[in-house]
Amino acid sequence: MIRLTDGQWERIRNHFPEENIPDGRPGRKPISTHRVLEAVLWILNTGAQWHMLPQSYPNYKTVHRRFQTWCRDEVLRRVLMDVANELRDRGALDEEECFIDATFVMAKGGGAEVGTTKRGKGMKIMAIVDRHGLPLSVSTHAANHHEVRLVQLCFDFYMIEAKPENLIGDRAYDSDPLDKELRRDGVEMIAPHRANRIKPPTQDRRRLSRYMRRWLVERFFAWIQWQRRILVRWEFHTQNFLGFVQLACLVILFRQF
Secondary structure (H helix, E strand, O other), X not given: OOOOOHHHHHHHHHHOOOOOOOOOOOOOOOOOHHHHHHXXXXXXXXXXXXHHOXXXXXXXXXXXXXXXXXXXXXXXXXXXHHHHHHHHHOOXXXXXEEEEEEEEEEEOOOOOOOEEEOOEEEEEEEEEEOOOOOEEEEXXXXXXXXXXXXXXXXXXXXXXXXXXXXXXXXXXHOOHHHHHHHHHOOOEEEOOOOOOOOOOOOOXXXXXXXXXXXXXXXXXXXXXXXXXXXXXXXXXXXXXXXXXXXXXHHHHHHOOO
């Protein structure tokens, strides 16, 4: 099971609001946010239903309610940005060379942002990772959108201040308009041309050698899919599923301390 050390908890505890009951007011004492977070991590790791939460953790209704509050208020996103920027300051993150890709996730819980494809109804998890395979951006989108149109939306969830100098993707990102749009932001898109491309080639073969290291983003998807709750989207609300993906990224980043 995933357990937070005292040092890890102290690093992020200021982002999580604690529930407070005034003195003299009847009712149960509020549950520690630390215990609630570890209960959510148990759900993330096992993929179990909420009501199957062991009795050693707080009541599953309390855990579910507070997790939804964190997702709605984007608490987990702020935690990720804080941890990622701290790692960048330490030199553990390197945005000079980044990789982008998406993976398909079946959606069996219904809800918004579910797209129909040949593989069935589902979502895409878009990710940008650095040259070490550590996440710099994660976002979720309906599966029936082309990845070229999701690149800028993925940057809306970027965790650190500095944009990548080089962004490497597969043939799905072979788009001249996308190249021009990213170049205006100081990002150089590197992607091999499609076999059926009609326009003249624009990619430098020497720069395409970076494409050989694109396995780093594939490894990142393998890392987060060790968390069973991400293998299939059961959450009705998109923000809740994104919250689990962000927690999986937080687990990966914590390994760097």
